[in-house]
Amino acid sequence: xxxxxxxxxxxxxxxxxxxxxxxxxxxxxxxxxxxxxxxxxxxxxxxxxxxxxxxxxxxxxxxxxxxxxxxxxxxxxxxxxxxxxxxxxxxxxxxxxxxxxxxxxxxxxxxxxxxxxxxxxxxxxxxxxxxxxxxxxxxxxxxxxxxxxxxxxxxxxxxxxxxxxxxxxxxxxxxxxxxxxxxxxxxxxxxxx
Numbered sequence: 174x175x176x177x178x179x180x181x182x183x184x185x186x187x188x189x190x191x192x193x194x195x196x197x198x199x200x201x202x203x204x205x206x207x208x209x210x211x212x213x214x215x216x217x218x219x220x221x222x223x224x225x226x227x228x229x230x231x232x233x234x235x236x237x238x239x240x241x242x243x244x245x246x247x248x249x250x251x252x253x254x255x256x257x258x259x260x261x262x263x264x265x266x267x268x269x270x271x272x273x274x275x276x277x278x279x280x281x282x283x284x285x286x287x288x289x290x291x292x293x294x295x296x297x298x299x300x301x302x303x304x305x306x307x308x309x310x311x312x313x314x315x316x317x318x319x320x321x322x323x324x325x326x327x328x329x330x331x332x333x334x335x336x337x338x339x340x341x342x343x344x345x346x347x348x349x350x351x352x353x354x355x356x357x358x359x360x361x362x363x364x365x366x
């Protein structure tokens with residue numbers, strides 16, 4: 174018979190986005206982008222607003238996707254994909270910023286990029302680790318630092334999307350789970366008669 178144990182498995186534990194490295198990095202990217210835009214891009218310009226909104230969208234869609242995961246794996250996949258796309262848009266904005274000013278983009282092997290990339294391995298990641306690079310350095314250093322951060326966040330999101338895809342293929346979505354539980358319930362009721 175289908176007991177409470179089976180029904181409690183119907184809506185799995187969900188949320189927990191604050192513990193995800195992808196969310197933590199996206200939050201840092203959002204904070205850094207906001208500071209960068211306030212320092213270097215005219216607050217009245219559309220670019221300022223669009224960059225901040227792209228960074229916000231990256232962070233918020235991770236949270237929303239994780240919260241929706243209990244009842245819709247499809248929505249979770251979609252929203253994590255939207256987060257990834259928003260951060261890609263933001264990456265292009267920062268690359269455009271450097272290119273339009275004739276400022277070199279750090280490659281991943283430059284000493285500056287290597288130093289910034291190491292911050293991602295800190296145990297307690299927060300904006301404070303990057304603060305000096307964003308708030309005290311020139312615009313080229315700040316932009317390149319944020320570009321490194323976006324690359325790392327996108328890498329984490331790519332892994333997250335692959336894991337979600339794998340889980341979806343293995344377990345199915347919420348609708349399939351509902352059907353299985355309902356079918357089991359009917360079978361159990363017939364056996365009781």
